[in-house]
Amino acid sequence: MIKKIHLIVFFALGLIVFGCTETSELDEEKPTISVSYAQGFPQACAQLKRGETYTFRAKASDNLGLASYSLGIHHNFDQHTHDDQPEACEMDAVKSPNNPLTLLNTYSVEGAPLEDELTISISIPNNVDPGDYHCAFSVTDVTGWQGRTSVDIKIIE
Amino acid sequence: MKTILKPFFFFALALFVLQSCSEEDDDIIVAAPVISNFEIGGAHGEELEGEEHSDEDHEGEAIAHKGEGMHVGADILAQVRITSITLEIHSDEVQPGAGEVEWDFNQVYTDAKYMVLNPEFHEDIQIPSNIPSGEYHVTLTVVDERGNSTSAEGHIDIMDEEEPMS
Numbered sequence: 001m002i003k004k005i006h007l008i009v010f011f012a013l014g015l016i017v018f019g020c021t022e023t024s025e026l027d028e029e030k031p032t033i034s035v036s037y038a039q040g041f042p043q044a045c046a047q048l049k050r051g052e053t054y055t056f057r058a059k060a061s062d063n064l065g066l067a068s069y070s071l072g073i074h075h076n077f078d079q080h081t082h083d084d085q086p087e088a089c090e091m092d093a094v095k096s097p098n099n100p101l102t103l104l105n106t107y108s109v110e111g112a113p114l115e116d117e118l119t120i121s122i123s124i125p126n127n128v129d130p131g132d133y134h135c136a137f138s139v140t141d142v143t144g145w146q147g148r149t150s151v152d153i154k155i156i157e
Numbered sequence: 158m159k160t161i162l163k164p165f166f167f168f169a170l171a172l173f174v175l176q177s178c179s180e181e182d183d184d185i186i187v188a189a190p191v192i193s194n195f196e197i198g199g200a201h202g203e204e205l206e207g208e209e210h211s212d213e214d215h216e217g218e219a220i221a222h223k224g225e226g227m228h229v230g231a232d233i234l235a236q237v238r239i240t241s242i243t244l245e246i247h248s249d250e251v252q253p254g255a256g257e258v259e260w261d262f263n264q265v266y267t268d269a270k271y272m273v274l275n276p277e278f279h280e281d282i283q284i285p286s287n288i289p290s291g292e293y294h295v296t297l298t299v300v301d302e303r304g305n306s307t308s309a310e311g312h313i314d315i316m317d318e319e320e321p322m323s
Contacts, residue, residue, distance in 0.1 A: 070270040146273040
C-alpha cells in the first residue's frame with residue numbers, strides 16, 4: 001500500500017514538473033521574411049513604373065507558425081533609414097512630398113504554417129509622386145513576434 | 158489510519174497539482190515595454206550631432222521646418238503584445254502670435270503592424286505652417302496588453318519655412 005502511494009506521489013510530482021514547464025516554454029524566435037530569392041519582388045533598388053501592376057513576392061518562415069503579413073509602401077523623400085536595410089541605392093535629391101504613394105495592407109495567414117509565400121498584386125497609380133520609396137514587408141507569428149524587411153525602390157514615370 | 162488519511166492526501170495532492178500550474182499566467186510579473194533608438198527629425202542631415210550640445214540627450218537637438226514633414230521612429234520590445242502607441246507633440250514655451258494657432262498633436266496608433274512584441278514605430282508627421290516657431294516636446298507612450306506603459310521623450314526645434322533654393 002505504501003509503495004502504491006509512493007508511486008502516485010512520484011507520478012504527481014512528475015506531472016507538476018513536466019506539466020508546468022511545457023506550458024511556460026517561451027517562443028523566443030522571431031519569424032523571418034525575405035525577398036532574397038529568384039522570384040522575390042521587389043529586389044533592392046528596383047524601379048517601378050507608374051500605371052504598371054506588379055506581383056510582390058516574399059517568403060516567410062517561423063518555428064511555431066505564421067499569423068499575418070503587412071505590406072507597406074511609403075515615400076523616402078527625406079532619406080530616412082530603417083534598421084534592416086543592407087543595401088544602398090542611388091537616391092534622388094531630398095524633396096517635399098506632393099502626392100506620395102502611401103499604402104499599408106495587412107493579410108492574415110490561415111492554418112499557422114511554418115513556411116509561406118506572400119504574393120500580392122499591386123498597381124502603381126498614375127498620379128503619385130515619382131521618387132524614392134521604401135517597401136516594408138512584415139510578418140507576425142502566432143506568439144506576436146514580428147520579422148521585417150525593407151526594400152528601397154524607385155517609382156519612375 | 159491510512160484509510161482515513163487517504164482521501165485527504167489525494168485531495169491535497171490534487172489541489173497542489175492544479176494550483177501549481179494555474180498560477181503561471183496571472184502572477185508572473187510582466188516587465189514594461191522598452192523603447193530604444195527613439196528618433197525625431199526633419200529632413201535628412203538636420204539632426205544635429207551631440208558635440209556642441211553635450212548637455213542635451215545623445216540624439217542631439219533635432220530641427221524641422223513648418224509646412225514640412227518630420228519623422229518619429231523608435232524600436233519597441235515588449236513581453237506581451239503592444240495594444241497602443243500614442244504620439245504627442247506640444248510646446249509649453251511658445252505662444253501663438255498673430256495668424257498662428259497652437260499645435261497640440263495627439264494621435265493613438267493601433268495599426269495591426271504595431272500590435273506585436275517588437276514593433277518598429279515609424280510615422281511621418283506633417284507640421285502645420287501656421288504654428289509658432291520654437292521648441293516642442295515629443296512624447297511617445299507605448300502600452301501593452303497588461304496595461305504596462307513606457308514613455309520616451311524628446312525635443313524638436315520647429316523653425317520657419319525654408320526659403321526655396323534659387
